[in-house]
Amino acid sequence: RKEVEQDPGPFNVPEGATVAFNCTYSNSASQSFFWYRQDCRKEPKLLMSVYSSGNEDGRFTAQLNRASQYISLLIRDSKLSDSATYLCVVNVDGSNYKLTFGKGTLLTVNP
Amino acid sequence: DVKVTQSSRYLVKRTGEKVFLECVQDMDHENMFWYRQDPGLGLRLIYFSYDVKMKEKGDIPEGYSVSREKKERFSLILESASTNQTSMYLCASSLTGWREKLFFGSGTQLSVL
Numbered sequence: 001r002k003e004v005e006q007d008p009g010p011f012n013v014p015e016g017a018t019v020a021f022n023c024t025y026s027n028s029a030s031q032s033f034f035w036y037r038q039d040c041r042k043e044p045k046l047l048m049s050v051y052s053s054g055n056e057d058g059r060f061t062a063q064l065n066r067a068s069q070y071i072s073l074l075i076r077d078s079k080l081s082d083s084a085t086y087l088c089v090v091n092v093d094g095s096n097y098k099l100t101f102g103k104g105t106l107l108t109v110n111p
Numbered sequence: 112d113v114k115v116t117q118s119s120r121y122l123v124k125r126t127g128e129k130v131f132l133e134c135v136q137d138m139d140h141e142n143m144f145w146y147r148q149d150p151g152l153g154l155r156l157i158y159f160s161y162d163v164k165m166k167e168k169g170d171i172p173e174g175y176s177v178s179r180e181k182k183e184r185f186s187l188i189l190e191s192a193s194t195n196q197t198s199m200y201l202c203a204s205s206l207t208g209w210r211e212k213l214f215f216g217s218g219t220q221l222s223v224l
Protein backbone atom coordinates (compact mmCIF):
# COMPACT_ATOMS: atom_id res chain seq x y z
CA ARG A 1 0.00 0.00 0.00
CA LYS A 2 1.30 3.46 -0.86
CA GLU A 3 1.94 5.77 2.08
CA VAL A 4 -0.95 8.10 1.24
CA GLU A 5 -3.27 7.29 -1.62
CA GLN A 6 -6.23 9.27 -2.87
CA ASP A 7 -9.04 8.74 -5.32
CA PRO A 8 -7.49 9.49 -8.71
CA GLY A 9 -10.33 11.70 -9.96
CA PRO A 10 -11.00 13.98 -11.67
CA PHE A 11 -14.45 14.56 -10.28
CA ASN A 12 -16.90 16.62 -12.33
CA VAL A 13 -20.12 17.42 -10.51
CA PRO A 14 -23.01 19.87 -10.97
CA GLU A 15 -23.64 22.69 -8.55
CA GLY A 16 -25.55 21.50 -5.52
CA ALA A 17 -24.23 17.96 -5.69
CA THR A 18 -22.72 16.04 -2.82
CA VAL A 19 -19.25 14.66 -3.45
CA ALA A 20 -16.99 12.47 -1.31
CA PHE A 21 -13.27 11.82 -1.45
CA ASN A 22 -11.43 9.02 0.26
CA CYS A 23 -7.79 8.71 1.22
CA THR A 24 -6.00 5.64 2.55
CA TYR A 25 -2.80 5.62 4.57
CA SER A 26 -0.30 2.86 5.18
CA ASN A 27 0.90 3.30 8.77
CA SER A 28 -1.48 2.42 11.56
CA ALA A 29 0.65 4.56 13.91
CA SER A 30 -0.27 7.76 12.06
CA GLN A 31 -1.92 10.28 14.33
CA SER A 32 -2.22 13.47 12.34
CA PHE A 33 -4.63 13.93 9.43
CA PHE A 34 -5.59 16.91 7.35
CA TRP A 35 -7.33 17.99 4.18
CA TYR A 36 -5.71 20.81 2.22
CA ARG A 37 -7.13 22.64 -0.76
CA GLN A 38 -5.05 23.90 -3.66
CA ASP A 39 -6.45 26.24 -6.28
CA CYS A 40 -4.94 26.26 -9.75
CA ARG A 41 -1.45 27.85 -9.70
CA LYS A 42 -1.76 28.67 -6.00
CA GLU A 43 -0.24 27.29 -2.83
CA PRO A 44 -2.02 24.67 -0.70
CA LYS A 45 -4.11 25.95 2.20
CA LEU A 46 -5.48 24.04 5.15
CA LEU A 47 -9.15 23.16 4.69
CA MET A 48 -9.63 21.20 7.90
CA SER A 49 -7.96 18.89 10.35
CA VAL A 50 -9.49 15.43 10.80
CA TYR A 51 -10.25 14.29 14.33
CA SER A 52 -10.99 10.81 15.60
CA SER A 53 -14.63 11.56 16.27
CA GLY A 54 -15.14 13.21 12.91
CA ASN A 55 -15.70 16.91 12.45
CA GLU A 56 -17.79 19.28 10.42
CA ASP A 57 -17.23 22.80 9.13
CA GLY A 58 -20.24 24.16 7.32
CA ARG A 59 -20.74 22.10 4.16
CA PHE A 60 -17.59 20.07 4.78
CA THR A 61 -17.41 16.90 6.87
CA ALA A 62 -14.23 14.97 7.58
CA GLN A 63 -14.10 11.47 9.03
CA LEU A 64 -11.39 9.08 10.18
CA ASN A 65 -11.66 5.30 10.08
CA ARG A 66 -8.67 3.90 11.95
CA ALA A 67 -9.66 0.27 11.50
CA SER A 68 -9.59 0.56 7.72
CA GLN A 69 -6.95 3.27 7.71
CA TYR A 70 -8.71 5.88 5.66
CA ILE A 71 -10.00 9.40 5.96
CA SER A 72 -12.80 10.96 3.99
CA LEU A 73 -14.04 14.38 2.99
CA LEU A 74 -17.66 15.04 2.17
CA ILE A 75 -18.75 18.24 0.46
CA ARG A 76 -22.46 18.99 0.46
CA ASP A 77 -24.27 21.47 -1.78
CA SER A 78 -21.22 22.01 -3.99
CA LYS A 79 -20.44 25.54 -5.14
CA LEU A 80 -18.52 26.67 -8.20
CA SER A 81 -15.91 28.04 -5.80
CA ASP A 82 -15.26 24.53 -4.46
CA SER A 83 -13.46 23.70 -7.72
CA ALA A 84 -9.89 22.91 -6.68
CA THR A 85 -7.50 20.07 -5.96
CA TYR A 86 -8.02 18.44 -2.58
CA LEU A 87 -4.94 17.05 -0.87
CA CYS A 88 -4.93 14.42 1.84
CA VAL A 89 -2.09 14.89 4.35
CA VAL A 90 -0.89 12.39 6.96
CA ASN A 91 2.11 12.04 9.27
CA VAL A 92 2.78 8.56 7.93
CA ASP A 93 5.75 7.70 10.11
CA GLY A 94 4.27 9.15 13.28
CA SER A 95 6.85 11.91 13.38
CA ASN A 96 6.00 15.33 14.73
CA TYR A 97 7.20 17.15 11.65
CA LYS A 98 7.08 15.05 8.55
CA LEU A 99 3.74 15.28 6.79
CA THR A 100 3.18 13.31 3.62
CA PHE A 101 0.84 14.63 0.96
CA GLY A 102 -1.34 12.56 -1.31
CA LYS A 103 -1.22 13.37 -5.00
CA GLY A 104 -4.52 15.16 -4.83
CA THR A 105 -7.96 14.85 -6.36
CA LEU A 106 -9.18 17.44 -8.81
CA LEU A 107 -12.76 18.59 -8.35
CA THR A 108 -14.61 20.65 -10.92
CA VAL A 109 -18.06 21.94 -10.03
CA ASN A 110 -20.07 22.83 -13.13
CA PRO A 111 -22.92 25.36 -13.39
CA ASP B 112 -2.14 36.79 9.06
CA VAL B 113 1.00 34.71 8.60
CA LYS B 114 3.09 35.60 5.63
CA VAL B 115 5.59 33.25 4.01
CA THR B 116 7.54 34.99 1.30
CA GLN B 117 9.60 33.28 -1.36
CA SER B 118 12.14 35.46 -3.09
CA SER B 119 11.24 34.65 -6.70
CA ARG B 120 8.10 33.50 -8.46
CA TYR B 121 9.95 32.34 -11.58
CA LEU B 122 13.59 31.45 -11.97
CA VAL B 123 15.57 30.18 -14.96
CA LYS B 124 19.00 28.70 -14.41
CA ARG B 125 21.53 26.70 -16.40
CA THR B 126 22.72 23.19 -15.69
CA GLY B 127 25.60 23.21 -13.21
CA GLU B 128 24.78 26.56 -11.63
CA LYS B 129 24.49 26.93 -7.88
CA VAL B 130 20.97 28.07 -7.06
CA PHE B 131 19.65 29.66 -3.89
CA LEU B 132 15.94 29.74 -3.07
CA GLU B 133 15.07 31.98 -0.16
CA CYS B 134 12.09 31.82 2.17
CA VAL B 135 11.15 34.21 4.95
CA GLN B 136 8.28 33.95 7.44
CA ASP B 137 7.09 36.72 9.69
CA MET B 138 5.27 34.88 12.50
CA ASP B 139 8.11 33.50 14.62
CA HIS B 140 7.36 29.91 13.58
CA GLU B 141 9.78 27.26 14.80
CA ASN B 142 9.34 24.87 11.88
CA MET B 143 10.13 25.50 8.25
CA PHE B 144 9.91 23.15 5.27
CA TRP B 145 10.88 22.90 1.63
CA TYR B 146 8.70 20.86 -0.73
CA ARG B 147 8.76 20.35 -4.45
CA GLN B 148 5.61 19.74 -6.46
CA ASP B 149 5.58 17.91 -9.77
CA PRO B 150 2.62 16.85 -11.93
CA GLY B 151 1.57 13.32 -11.11
CA LEU B 152 3.89 13.13 -8.08
CA GLY B 153 2.32 15.61 -5.71
CA LEU B 154 4.21 17.46 -3.00
CA ARG B 155 7.37 15.80 -1.73
CA LEU B 156 9.37 16.93 1.30
CA ILE B 157 12.99 17.85 0.58
CA TYR B 158 14.20 19.16 3.96
CA PHE B 159 12.78 20.63 7.12
CA SER B 160 14.07 22.53 10.10
CA TYR B 161 12.58 22.66 13.59
CA ASP B 162 15.01 25.22 15.02
CA VAL B 163 17.77 27.57 14.03
CA LYS B 164 20.76 25.67 12.65
CA MET B 165 18.82 22.39 12.89
CA LYS B 166 17.83 20.48 9.77
CA GLU B 167 16.43 17.10 8.89
CA LYS B 168 16.26 15.28 5.56
CA GLY B 169 12.89 14.70 4.03
CA ASP B 170 12.01 12.14 1.38
CA ILE B 171 14.12 13.50 -1.50
CA PRO B 172 17.16 15.40 -0.15
CA GLU B 173 19.63 14.28 -2.82
CA GLY B 174 21.08 17.20 -4.74
CA TYR B 175 19.86 19.75 -2.20
CA SER B 176 21.12 21.36 0.98
CA VAL B 177 19.57 23.91 3.32
CA SER B 178 20.59 26.67 5.65
CA ARG B 179 18.81 28.19 8.62
CA GLU B 180 20.95 30.80 10.30
CA LYS B 181 18.02 32.88 11.54
CA LYS B 182 14.63 31.74 12.76
CA GLU B 183 12.69 33.58 10.08
CA ARG B 184 14.76 32.49 7.08
CA PHE B 185 15.17 29.07 5.47
CA SER B 186 17.23 28.71 2.32
CA LEU B 187 17.25 25.84 -0.16
CA ILE B 188 20.47 25.36 -2.11
CA LEU B 189 20.92 23.41 -5.30
CA GLU B 190 24.67 22.81 -5.35
CA SER B 191 24.81 22.02 -9.06
CA ALA B 192 21.46 22.40 -10.77
CA SER B 193 20.29 19.65 -13.08
CA THR B 194 17.37 19.47 -15.49
CA ASN B 195 15.53 16.98 -13.25
CA GLN B 196 15.36 19.69 -10.60
CA THR B 197 13.01 21.72 -12.78
CA SER B 198 9.96 21.97 -10.55
CA MET B 199 7.69 24.14 -8.40
CA TYR B 200 9.34 24.70 -5.03
CA LEU B 201 7.13 25.50 -2.07
CA CYS B 202 8.31 26.74 1.31
CA ALA B 203 6.12 26.33 4.38
CA SER B 204 6.25 27.16 8.07
CA SER B 205 4.36 26.10 11.19
CA LEU B 206 4.36 26.49 14.93
CA THR B 207 5.82 23.63 16.89
CA GLY B 208 3.75 20.47 17.21
CA TRP B 209 2.28 18.31 14.49
CA ARG B 210 -1.25 19.59 14.73
CA GLU B 211 -0.25 23.07 13.76
CA LYS B 212 -1.17 23.94 10.23
CA LEU B 213 1.32 24.59 7.48
CA PHE B 214 1.44 28.03 5.92
CA PHE B 215 2.84 27.98 2.40
CA GLY B 216 4.58 30.58 0.33
CA SER B 217 3.32 31.18 -3.20
CA GLY B 218 6.05 29.03 -4.71
CA THR B 219 9.02 29.39 -7.04
CA GLN B 220 8.81 27.81 -10.48
CA LEU B 221 12.39 26.85 -11.27
CA SER B 222 13.44 25.89 -14.77
CA VAL B 223 16.89 24.40 -15.28
CA LEU B 224 18.01 24.49 -18.90
